[in-house]
Amino acid sequence: MSSDGRIAPSTLSVKDLPWQIHWNKDQCTLCGRCTAVCPVHAIELGVFPKRIVHASVGLKEAPSHVYEVYHGIRQKTDPAYACVGCAMCSLVCPNDCIMPYRSDEADKLRYHVNRGGQPRRRGGRRNVPGGILDQIKFIRISMLTDPALDAGRHEFEMRTLLGRVLPPEQDLKLLHEERWIPPVREIYPLMIGAMSFGALSPTMWEGLQMGVAYLNEELGMPVRMCTGEGGCPPRLLRSRFLKYVILQIASGYFGWTGLSGPYLK
């Protein structure tokens, strides 16, 4: 702690450092050799406030107090000056009143030494330039047609096919011969970023499941949702709404999109 007492979220206490310096005020001669010799400048001269209480025996005098200061050694909490435990201070001390001690807990200093740059993040980015995200360019499809003016030409088909879609030749042949064809239905895919159940919080998947149930039971829309490879929560497995869920188990296919028809065998 610095003497002016400011505390910020990243402020360290002496206890956070790997080594703490114990100093005995009563033995110290204030010779200053320890602060002079410290190779990492971990200690410096400190001025400490001290309240002295005078309470004399008897009732004549009321107890009183006075503020004084005393001088001594202060360990810096700046990680750049953290004590390395070399004990040079002990070696030079004439009264053996100073000694570094290894902290009895894991130091938190390691979270503070790497200053500058980006903090570590989850998600696999290694801050290596040239990653695929850095290479993506957003350009216009056509040099001739302004997409803003031409947007009306596009048709967006919301529905996707659920079922085993046969190759065109085979399907039309079976249709011609009036034989059995695997049923294919058009459904509205509810696609939430193609995240699997394993990546969603219970609140999230329950909310989605409620939405799916609402669309089916109240609006009569044939909506289904796929668990992804993340597995299915037991609570849902026991629920009667399981019928609106496509369980994806060991399909070896990551994620589920409108394009993944052939993978959903």
Next chain:
Amino acid sequence: MCRLIAITSQTPLSPMIAIGALDAMKEGHDGSGVGLFLSDLGGHFGELKGEPILSGIFTNAGMKRLDGFMMEVGFLTKYKLSIKVPKTPPPGVPKRDIYLIRAYEYPETWEGLSQSEIHHRLMNIRLRLRHMGEEKEDMIVFSFWPDVIMIKEIGEPLAVAEHLQLERPELQARVMIAQGRQNTNYAINLYACHPFFIQGVATMTNGENTAFVPIREFLMSRGFPGYIGYQSDSEVFTHTLHFMLNRLGLPIEAYKHVITPLSGEDLENHPNRRFLKHLKHVCRRLIIDGPNCVIGCLPDKTLFLVQDRKKLRPGVVGGRPGFYAISSEMCGLDVAIPDRDKSKDFQPMYLDTVYIRPDRQEVTTCRQTDELPLPR
């Protein structure tokens, strides 16, 4: 936007008529290239019906490799047209050694093969020549098919036609389709130049197809060797049509149901709704997304035109019995067939498929909501 013209005539005509029509529509293309497909040939090539004709552009070295290869396969030259071009091409036209149009006699070993086997082998030879040419960049092959000549070149259509002297009588044809190119997205490549050709099917397109990538992936995964290339997003129209005709055995009227299927009430009310729903599901990846006008020629020399679902590209058909044309613009039609009854000109709309059968007696219009003439 490219400009397109397709002409079918009882009497053989010079391809300059098509070039003249493209020239009339020159505001609509940038002169970056011209492609020409000639069929139902007149002249000497017309007498060789049945013999395959190779069309392409070769360097002198490529010519030697071609001769060696064809000898090896067993093809003998029956008749050839070597176009001798002036030493200096017009501005914008690259210098080439040989524009080749050569009719071959089938190898003796091919006698007795079925028609489909011959068709398959012809395509494979074209593909092998194309691969050979891509290795050493000494040959570009457009077509190898009976009764078909194709010429493509970079440059302003009229300048290219005069440079290649397309006026010559050997090149007269009863069916011709031609495109004046507007370069849009890619570097100019002759394999990206319309019309595209595969086994007798030729089409050209006006406009871009935003669903190009999934369609290409679907076609390439069919395991058919001819579905390659795709230097242009319009090549998928040709291959989709080929797939529909040859693999699915459907008539031209079904083409629109493949590339722009009906939806909602229109589909529910269609007489063939059960069939069309199946077709829509299984050919879902072939659905286009774009402002497109597709004009083409079928193996039986039927000319056709289909529009995209919203009719966002121009197209007009007109003429008189025995002589009809399909054009991007009215001015192109006026140049091709000036003496016609203009009140009978027809601009197909978003549901229409228009075709002219090889007898050239009338223009047939088929609405997508009409019943399909399905094979029984």
